[in-house]
Amino acid sequence: MSEPQIVVGVAVIRAGRVLAALRPGPDGGWEFPGGKVEPGETDEQAAVRELREELALEIKPRASLGPPQAIGEKYLLKVYAADLLSGEPILQEHSAIKWVEVSELDGLDWLPADRPFLSALRKVMVCDI
Template sequence: MADAADSFWQSRDVQIVVGVAVVRDGLVLAAYRPGPDGGWEFPGGKVEPGETDEQAAVRELREELDLEIKVGESLGPGVDISEAYRLHVYRAVIVAGDPVLREHSELRWFAPDDLDESDWLVPDRPFVRALRTDR
């Protein structure tokens, strides 16, 4: 769920983007975004008009990874990606399916202690730290 500070951003026409930290058997799923500015990220995408963060997370993981998920708690306050975008990340568990690679170049399950060893996109890094300390 978005926190009170995030309502400020929503009033400024900032596009909310959700990321999902899928946790299974103590491991965290990450997706690699290819390209010159690429790196590891939590899969997800933009919240469409009329959607909640949770609805967007479910839709995006169904589209990107062919997963059905149950969205859990937020991993902290939103993080600015740019002046136009703000990232919210939620913990989730898989209800059905196995991840299918569709939009990223690689998927990987990370142990919490190994999360810091990878090249994460800058906006995702605070949520990586939250996952490591929230065990």
């Protein structure tokens, strides 16, 4: 069996809120936007590229929000906090996006692999306020 593909999710933080993106379809739900790490890329480079491609945002990745989470047998999700440097999100691959306050995090139907990162994200967001 081959090694799982690394996927990065990015918790983009702006003014005390985090960007959540709604993945469309029957297996959809709220997630941290991002995508697959390409060969030769670091997680951080992939995060910058994916947010630029998916949402037209320029970001600066920060720390990881915890240990990787399996998405089935093929993928391993790593989520990083990031600061928004410039841009306003443009919908291209998601059906909706929203800026969410700490108090609203539990009100979203997060994808199972993204949920374990919420606790660490809360701590980062509270420290940033």
